[in-house]
Amino acid sequence: MAVQPSMSSQPPPPRTSTSKPSITSEPITLSNWYQHINWISTTLVIIVPIYGLFAIQYTPIHRLTLAWSLIYYFLTGFGITGGYHRLWSHRCYSARLPLRIFLAFVGAGAVQGSIRFWSSKHRAHHRWTDTHKDPYNALRGFFFSHLGWMIFKQDSRMIGRTDISDLDEDPVVVWQHKHFLETMLMAAWIFPMCVAGLLWGDWWGGLVYAGIMRACFVQQATFCVNSLAHYIGDQVFDDRRTPRDHWITALVTLGEGYHNFHHEFPSDYRNAISWHQYDPTKWFIYLLSKTTLASNLKRFRHNEIEKGRLQQQQKAVDIARSKLDWGTPLADLPVISWEEFQAEVEGGAALTSIAGVIHDVSAFVEEHPGGRALIKSALGKDATAVFNGGVYMHSNAAHNLLSTMRIGVLRGGQEVESWKLEASAKSKADGLMGDLRQRMTVTKDEAGAAEAA
């Protein structure tokens, strides 16, 4: 999303011992800072908009010019979101020639470089997100991903290379790249000025509002997808990288704000998948598909999308679970023989065995809601059946509480000893989460409880 056409997809010229080292390898100093600046990009994204801000103070605003600026804002914005991004960078749908010509024209009016340049950078961004090969790597800071990467020269050898051979087969893309300067001047400034000038006589206002300021807003909105959409919002489908979903970003970017979804499912023509989420680009592509102009709209299967969502929800639940005391994991409990268990109880310990797990209930004897006598009658015994419905069908909360009292696994006690060995091996392989979800309340034997009831 910069403004200088570049041949970034082609291999760099071979370095020879006589070639001058790139300025990007030198630190910025007072004497060389101007050499670090990419002046073409800086002119188009900083200097011209600043001039526009200066000019509006002396340019009366015409009602029709304001309306036209707004309309042209949406058209050129769609040139980027529906054209440069979803059509050319990701091939989310197919467009017929008249639509491609229209999108190439209004897209050039957004002053963000040619389709070929923009898409090759964008494909690198997706392929190497959050790495030094990502041209607008969000980990280098908000300012860098928003504007910095265009203002300061980048070492093109560092940026990841992408395959854009499909774009080179599209004559519209090739023509627009070759004639980008003329196309941009026409689409960004001359055309909006002529509309306002010829139709209601506001030539200067047309240039300032519908041309310069409108392009500035489209630029800033698009740049927010690289910065804001990697900073604010939720990571609904994957949290290993920076992209996020947020309605505010969607609002300023014609629906590109569901960026976590987009990075997971980039060739889906939608960025928002719920009916209540704002994605006018998706709506417009859908409308175009009702004509013959757009076709072959791609969507990821609902099943695949929901898997990602569920895994993220599971992760959040696992984190919340890990903050609670579920008792010593089975894998960490010692194996105790029946004889050792009996000896401990004879020595005065308040131990009971339930489902092959030995529990120390000494601190709970006085608090047992069913009374002291009942719990004492279970000491030194296998109380599985009694606990699971024989005398009383204990609640889920009781099973949870019981788990916090476990101190050992009974040798030969039901299947728990083998579970423990299995769990011990598995927890080493899986880490904490796998073990946490497994048999948190091993005493709860649903089948046995049903039988007892």
Ligand SMILES: [Zn+2]
């Ligand atoms: Zn991104």
Ligand SMILES: [Zn+2]
């Ligand atoms: Zn994308």
